Amino acid sequence: QVQLVESGGGTVQAGGSLRLSCAASGNTDSDLCMAWFRQAPGKEREGVAGIEGGGSHLYAPFVKGRFTISRDNVKNTLYLQMNSLKPEDTAIYYCASASVRWCEITTPGMYNYWGQGTQVTVSS
Numbered sequence: 001q002v003q004l005v006e007s008g009g010g011t012v013q014a015g016g017s018l019r020l021s022c023a024a025s026g027n028t029d030s031d032l033c034m035a036w037f038r039q040a041p042g043k044e045r046e047g048v049a050g051i052e053g054g055g056s057h058l059y060a061p062f063v064k065g066r067f068t069i070s071r072d073n074v075k076n077t078l079y080l081q082m083n084s085l086k087p088e089d090t091a092i093y094y095c096a097s098a099s100v101r102w103c104e105i106t107t108p109g110m111y112n113y114w115g116q117g118t119q120v121t122v123s124s
Contacts, residue, residue, distance in 0.1 A: 002026045002113040004095050009118030016085050016122070022078040022095030022115055030073035033103035035111065036080045038091035038120075047105025048093070049080060058105050063089075085122045092117040 008020040020036070035050035035058075049069035050058040057069055068081040078095050096111035104110055 002028055002097055004097060004113055004115035006093065006095050006115040006118040009093060009120045011121040011123060012085055014085060014087055014122055014124050017081070017083045018085065018120060020080040020082065020093055020095075020118060020120075022080075024076045024078065024097065028076050028097075030071070030076075031101055033098040033100055034071060034078045035096050035098070035103055035105050036069060036078075037094045037096060037105075037108060038089075039094070039117075040088075040091040043091075045094070045108050047108070050103030050105045051078070052103045053101030056103075058103050060105060082120070085120075087122045087124045090120060090122050092119050 003025045005023045031053035033052050036048040037045050038048050039045040048060055051069045066084045070079045094117045095115045097113045098111045
């Protein structure tokens with residue numbers, strides 16, 4: 001079992017920045033894929049960014065160049081640095097972990113563990 005706890009959400013004005021954290025505990029493995037997803041009201045959950053066991057990063061087109069995913073294997077923590085935030089980035093952000101090294105951020109079903117989510121609100 002893996003437990004994931006997100007933090008760092010909040011309300012920010014358009015153009016601002018936030019850094020989300022996801023603390024992992026339990027049977028963690030730094031060689032496995034971890035990712036960030038988000039879900040806005042009335043919309044399906046969508047992949048934002050992933051980091052593979054080999055260190056490769058994947059980003060959704062709508063965040064590329066603005067968001068950066070990283071992980072600290074000593075602290076067992078996943079991060080999402082979000083810059084140049086837009087009102088359309090408003091959503092609940094979830095971290096997720098998979099049981100494989102590679103990531104596919106268009107397939108939420110491949111992830112075994114999910115955090116409870118943290119709310120990000122971007123005002124215009």
